[in-house]
Amino acid sequence: MIxxxxxxKAFGSKKVLRGLTLNVPKxxxxxxxxxxxxxxxxxxxxxxxxxxxxxGTILVDGQDAANAADRDAFLAxxxxxxxxxxxxxxxxxxxxxxFRLLRGALKRPAAEAREIAIDKLRRVxxxxxxxxxxxxxxxxxxxxxxxxxxAIAADPExxxxxxxxxxxxxxxxxxxxxxxxxxxxxxxxxAMTITHDMTSVRAIADNVAxxxxxxxxxxxxxxxxxxxxxxxxxxxxxxRAEGPIAAVR
Amino acid sequence: xxxxxxxxxxxxxxxxxxxxMLGRISLFTVQxxxxxxxxPFYPKELAIALLNxxxxxxxxxxxxxxxxxxxxALQIYSGGARFNAEAVVPQIVAIGMVRELGPVLVxxxxxxxxxxxxxxxxxxxxxxxxxxxxxxxxxxxxxxLVVPRVLAALITVPLLVAVGDVIGIAGGYTxxxxxxxxxxxxxxxxxxxxxEARDIISSLVKGAAFGTIAALxxxxxxxxxxxxxxxxxxxxxxxxxxxxILILAANFTLTGVFFSV
Ligand SMILES: Nc1ncnc2c1ncn2[C@@H]1O[C@H](COP(=O)(O)OP(=O)(O)OP(=O)(O)O)[C@@H](O)[C@H]1O
Ligand SMILES: [Mg+2]
Numbered sequence: 001m002i003x004x005x006x007x008x009k010a011f012g013s014k015k016v017l018r019g020l021t022l023n024v025p026k027x028x029x030x031x032x033x034x035x036x037x038x039x040x041x042x043x044x045x046x047x048x049x050x051x052x053x054x055x056g057t058i059l060v061d062g063q064d065a066a067n068a069a070d071r072d073a074f075l076a077x078x079x080x081x082x083x084x085x086x087x088x089x090x091x092x093x094x095x096x097x098x099f100r101l102l103r104g105a106l107k108r109p110a111a112e113a114r115e116i117a118i119d120k121l122r123r124v125x126x127x128x129x130x131x132x133x134x135x136x137x138x139x140x141x142x143x144x145x146x147x148x149x150x151a152i153a154a155d156p157e158x159x160x161x162x163x164x165x166x167x168x169x170x171x172x173x174x175x176x177x178x179x180x181x182x183x184x185x186x187x188x189x190x191a192m193t194i195t196h197d198m199t200s201v202r203a204i205a206d207n208v209a210x211x212x213x214x215x216x217x218x219x220x221x222x223x224x225x226x227x228x229x230x231x232x233x234x235x236x237x238x239x240r241a242e243g244p245i246a247a248v249r
Numbered sequence: 250x251x252x253x254x255x256x257x258x259x260x261x262x263x264x265x266x267x268x269x270m271l272g273r274i275s276l277f278t279v280q281x282x283x284x285x286x287x288x289p290f291y292p293k294e295l296a297i298a299l300l301n302x303x304x305x306x307x308x309x310x311x312x313x314x315x316x317x318x319x320x321x322a323l324q325i326y327s328g329g330a331r332f333n334a335e336a337v338v339p340q341i342v343a344i345g346m347v348r349e350l351g352p353v354l355v356x357x358x359x360x361x362x363x364x365x366x367x368x369x370x371x372x373x374x375x376x377x378x379x380x381x382x383x384x385x386x387x388x389x390x391x392x393x394l395v396v397p398r399v400l401a402a403l404i405t406v407p408l409l410v411a412v413g414d415v416i417g418i419a420g421g422y423t424x425x426x427x428x429x430x431x432x433x434x435x436x437x438x439x440x441x442x443x444x445e446a447r448d449i450i451s452s453l454v455k456g457a458a459f460g461t462i463a464a465l466x467x468x469x470x471x472x473x474x475x476x477x478x479x480x481x482x483x484x485x486x487x488x489x490x491x492x493x494i495l496i497l498a499a500n501f502t503l504t505g506v507f508f509s510v
Pocket of ligand 2: 040041042083091
């Protein structure tokens with residue numbers, strides 16, 4: 001269970017999060033939606049300590065994320081797909097995917113790590129022959145999927161996906177949506193996914209939260225999303241230019 | 250703008266900024282060394298860094314040293330001729346190369362070659378979130394990126410300096426023997442007799458110090474890069490400037506330590 005309590009974060013004079021409060025129950029899939037630049041990626045990075053919140057607390061199973069006693073053990077529970085992929089361009093694809101399995105606490109023999117990497121690549125719709133390519137030799141969508149494979153490589157308990165289907169063709173997006181759903185239902189992982197793709201939201205989410213103006217404007221089960229009566233959410237899910245959310249931000 | 254044009258305010262502001270930066274660099278240095286001996290270690294990263302910083306710098310170091318040694322011999326010969334002291338060429342070439350030019354030129358070449366590439370690489374990793382990705386994969390960027398590079402520079406740059414010293418002396422020797430009619434055997438004998446252990450030790454110590462500075466500056470400015478392509482460019486430029494200045498300042502200090510008695 002991940003609990004955000006009144007989290008705030010500003011960059012200089014720009015207030016991005018203004019008291020974000022949200023609960024993500026264990027073993028469920030939470031999808032965060034919201035306009036571009038509203039702080040969705042920042043929210044995920046705050047949990048991992050990549051960005052330090054100005055105030056408020058983030059609890060992961062009751063443990064304060066900011067002062068985890070054993071940082072390595074804390075981070076070992078997470079997998080993260082970065083919005084830009086963030087692949088290590090000096091390493092071939094399979095070593096990117098198997099990064100965690102090649103060093104540190106989860107280290108195992110290289111041949112076994114490679115097996116696992118190739119298996120995870122297959123799950124994101126990539127064949128074994130990309131394993132020895134370098135990230136720069138892949139298309140944008142392929143890089144994204146390698147990032148996804150890396151995020152799930154060590155079977156983490158909590159997985160963050162920052163726009164997993166952006167830049168993918170509709171069929172591949174469907175494959176990824178199924179994969180995320182499967183990871184949550186079959187492996188019991190807790191997932192937080194950021195996406196702008198409403199098809200994806202419906203396919204992945206147990207719960208949806210909408211971030212606007214630095215706070216969660218609406219949150220609830222995905223089934224209640226369509227008749228929430230919330231003008232912000234309605235405008236967003238129907239993609240209307242007119243409404244309470246200004247089109248120019 | 251008014252502030253920028255007022256020289257006193259500008260000097261004051263720049264001094265404060267430089268002090269703050271020096272503080273952060275010192276902290277970064279202390280952190281790096283504190284990670285040096287604590288596991289996990291990344292031997293493969295170290296091997297790559299040794300190759301990049303040490304082995305692949307040899308051509309540049311060799312060429313720099315040979316031309317400098319040759320020019321030095323010509324200068325000392327023509328300068329020495331003004332008071333009939335042409336014979337000191339081997340001694341002065343040896344001392345000049347080993348004590349000063351070897352370490353300083355190798356240090357500056359390393360700053361140009363290694364500092365810039367480290368800074369650009371790490372800064373790019375920073376702006377493309379690869380450093381963040383490292384953290385989420387339970388890998389300490391300091392241990393994985395900084396320690397191997399600094400350690401590799403600390404190990405290899407003294408060796409590069411030694412190579413540079415030898416090649417520089419060889420450059421002087423070649424010019425002296427081929428163009429200035431020195432006797433080959435005497436030249437070598439004079440060189441060997443004249444050099445003291447202190448000269449060589451100071452050369453190697455300088456190499457270690459300059460190598461460490463060069464790698465640290467690349468890592469520091471890379472890790473603290475601003476976002477975007479401009480950020481990477483600025484980090485690279487500043488890292489080389491800082492490395493060069495600190496190397497020259499350290500050289501002055503170390504020369505004082507070794508030779509002011
Ligand atoms: N490291 C940083 N330094 C300064 N500002 C930042 C930093 N990271 C994010 N921001 C700012 O915080 C705001 C929110 O950024 P964030 O990346 O979280 O947006 P987002 O909701 O993920 O948008 P998108 O859907 O476009 O990815 C943006 O205005 C951005 O400029
Ligand atoms: Mg984002």
